[in-house]
Amino acid sequence: MRLPRRHGKTVGSDPNIVALLSLKLLLLAFFILLTAISDFEEEKVVLVVGSINDAFDGQVLAEEDLSPTDAALGPISGSAQLAARVGNLFSSTLPAVRVDRNDILGELRIELTTDSLFRNGEPELQAGPAVLFSRLARALGPERPDAVDARLEVLIGVPRNDLSLIASRPSELALRRAGILARDLARRGVPSADLSVGLLPGLEGRTRLILRASDQPPSSAPEEGS
Secondary structure, three states: OOOOOOOOOOOOOOOOHHHHHHHHHHHHHHHHHHHHHHHHHHHHHHHHHHHHHHHHOOOOOOOOOOHHHHHHHOOOOHHHHHHHHHHHHHHOOOOOOEEEEEOOOOEEEEEEEHHHOEOOOOOOEOOOHHHHHHHHHHHHOOOOOOOEEEEEEEEEEEOHHHHHHHHOOOOOHHHHHHHHHHHHHHHHOOOHHHEEEEEEEOOOOEEEEEEEEEEOOOOOOOOOOO
């Protein structure tokens, strides 16, 4: 049986559809608002992460039970801890830095642009690396792991054919930069006996830091009655 059609009104229409559409629009506006708020919160997260990097040298210590890992791989040596800390320090602070680690030789190589350390065309250090060098001095000085021998070599890159000319001119920019860098690291606490600075031909525009760390053998205690 066909239902009669009513004039001015369609059979089967739902009067609540407008309310449902309005509710969906309100939900859409609510999620857009949440997205906008999350952008502001992201800036706060960046500030928090920056403060953590300043306090912990970019490393956050987690209280976890690593005994199964230690049992399988053995405890991490002090020299390996030092190399990991210094490598993370540079990679998290300066852009376009290359960090190569050789645990067999106990050597950590860090290569970066010279302009990231010094002012353009000047021997003076930039203000930015000051915090980096202070953390490096703490890592190699008072905060160095016990029974670890560490030597830091800093090499300023120069053109390969200019080395003899530079050596005869003490006022050359590369030599002045090397001297200023050595004095700055020593002033911040890097032991002078463990620090050497020089020139590296063929690496123009780059600076290379070489950290050589090794674990000292434990001193044997004298036997009783000897």
